[in-house]
Amino acid sequence: MATSAYRGRFAPSPTGPLHLGSLCAALASFLDARAACGEWLLRIEDIDPPREQPGASERIVASLHAHALRWDGDIVFQSRRHAAYAEVVARLLASGHAFHCNCSRKDLHQNRGRHRAACTHPATPPPGASAVRLRAAATRYRFDDLILGSVTLPIPAGDDDFVIRRRDGLYAYQLAVVVDDAWQGITHVVRGRDLLDSTPHQVLLHELLGAPPRFAHLPLLVNAAGDKLSKQNHAPAIDDTQASANLLFCLRALGQPVPPREQHHDCEALLRWAIAHWDRARVPHVDLGVP
Numbered sequence: 001m002a003t004s005a006y007r008g009r010f011a012p013s014p015t016g017p018l019h020l021g022s023l024c025a026a027l028a029s030f031l032d033a034r035a036a037c038g039e040w041l042l043r044i045e046d047i048d049p050p051r052e053q054p055g056a057s058e059r060i061v062a063s064l065h066a067h068a069l070r071w072d073g074d075i076v077f078q079s080r081r082h083a084a085y086a087e088v089v090a091r092l093l094a095s096g097h098a099f100h101c102n103c104s105r106k107d108l109h110q111n112r113g114r115h116r117a118a119c120t121h122p123a124t125p126p127p128g129a130s131a132v133r134l135r136a137a138a139t140r141y142r143f144d145d146l147i148l149g150s151v152t153l154p155i156p157a158g159d160d161d162f163v164i165r166r167r168d169g170l171y172a173y174q175l176a177v178v179v180d181d182a183w184q185g186i187t188h189v190v191r192g193r194d195l196l197d198s199t200p201h202q203v204l205l206h207e208l209l210g211a212p213p214r215f216a217h218l219p220l221l222v223n224a225a226g227d228k229l230s231k232q233n234h235a236p237a238i239d240d241t242q243a244s245a246n247l248l249f250c251l252r253a254l255g256q257p258v259p260p261r262e263q264h265h266d267c268e269a270l271l272r273w274a275i276a277h278w279d280r281a282r283v284p285h286v287d288l289g290v291p
């Protein structure tokens with residue numbers, strides 16, 4: 001039962017099963033929420049069907065169960081949230097915060113990120129399919145990260161007026177994640193540092209929809225070549241039969257103490273101990289190599 005205003009979430013894309021890197025992100029967001037007596041929600045970000053892997057959502061849910069990472073309430077699937085995204089896009093277009101765009105990547109590169117007048121000041125709605133972009137309000141953005149401290153990031157030219165609905169009609173990750181975080185009342189986003197570059201865009205969008213959450217960006221697990229463990233570079237799926245060993249690995253990677261040996265084989269006991277000893281200040285700032 002939640003007793004604080006803290007509300008966190010884990011929001012995996014079903015592009016493959018969880019690997020150790022995504023399990024660490026799930027565990028950190030879980031511990032940060034539970035240590036604050038907060039809620040922890042699960043949202044499946046199935047917004048981009050061509051990138052998804054059949055059965056991945058079910059495998060992710062089964063892995064979270066196997067590791068005793070229990071969420072509050074029902075799972076939210078972004079594939080069922082299109083009406084909400086459409087409503088926000090229409091609202092942003094009507095208020096002038098967003099515009100239709102038919103520029104190609106090449107056009108934008110040649111024009112140093114500037115849009116043709118046909119995009120920014122259209123006389124008539126553009127014919128056919130067009131992307132929708134948010135009108136950028138800044139070229140750099142500063143925010144206070146709960147792990148990294150003060151972060152200032154440039155928003156690169158060409159990426160400043162960023163896409164919120166793609167030309168093919170699919171909603172952009174940036175839009176869906178912000179609409180859902182706002183709708184679900186998420187107060188804290190604890191996630192991998194691979195998403196740090198998305199944060200300025202998301203904060204800009206959050207400011208139009210309500211108050212932004214606090215962000216905490218975790219170090220990434222990297223392989224011997226220095227590449228992030230990811231589905232793209234074929235990081236192995238976690239073995240659900242080794243759940244407590246996986247949790248111990250992630251606790252160590254997150255700079256946290258580990259419980260006494262007698263609690264090593266029981267995920268529930270291990271997590272209870274880890275919640276009581278969670279210290280966000282111990283999370284390393286540098287990416288971590290895995291053997």
Ligand SMILES: [Zn+2]
Nearest residue numbers: 101103115119
């Ligand atoms: Zn344009």
